[in-house]
Amino acid sequence: GQQLNQSPQSMFIQEGEDVSMNCTSSSIFNTWLWYKQDPGEGPVLLIALYKAGELTSNGRLTAQFGITRKDSFLNISASIPSDVGIYFCAGFSNAGGTSYGKLTFGQGTILTVHP
C-alpha cells in the first residue's frame, strides 16, 4: 500500500525555537493534512492542503503542499510548551482508483519543548 515517510521521528527543542518537519511519499497525493495528538487524546486537525504549491497558516503553524505533490512540510514558529505532542501528516491519493475514505498516515513526529 501507499506509505508516507515522516521525519524527524522526534525533536527536542527549547521554548522559542522554530520547528520544521516533513512528510514524503514515492507516489503523488491529492490532499495533505497535518494533525496533532496530545497525550491520551485523539488527533486534532491542524491544517488541510488541497492544491500543489499551496501554503497555509494557522496561527504559528504554516504548512505547504509540495509542488511535486509527493511531499509536505509543517513549520511551527516560536514554540511554546503546549506545542508538545505527536504531529502526524496524512494524505489521500486517488491513484489506482482508491475510493474516498482512505487516508494514509505518517508515523508521527514526537515534539518535546523544554521551557
Place this chain on the structure above:
Amino acid sequence: NAGVTQTPKFRILKIGQSMTLQCAQDMNHNYMYWYRQDPGMGLKLIYYSVGAGITDKGEVPNGYNVSRSTTEDFPLRLELAAPSQTSVYFCASSYSGSTWNEQFFGPGTRLTVL
C-alpha cells in the same frame, strides 16, 4: 456538541473473548472510520462507512467487524481477541463531499489482550 465519543476508555480482554467498542457522533456526519494506533506507528484504517448501511474494509480489517445501522453510531466488534489486537482504537467522522478527509477523532479506547 459532544463530537465523537467512544466507550470504554480502557479494557483488558483475555485471549478468545469478544467485545464491542462503541462510537457515536452528534455532528450528523455521513462518513465514519475506525483506526488502530500501535506504539511508534501512524494510524491504520480498519473499516469505514460512508453512510448508514454501507461499510467497507480498510487496510487492516482482519479480526474485526462493523455495522452502521444509524448515522450516529458505528460500533467495532472483536469476535476472538488475540494479543496482536492490543492497541489504541480511534473512531473518527467527517462530512461527505470535498472535505471528507478533515476527520474529527474521538478520545480513543486502549485495549489490552492478555
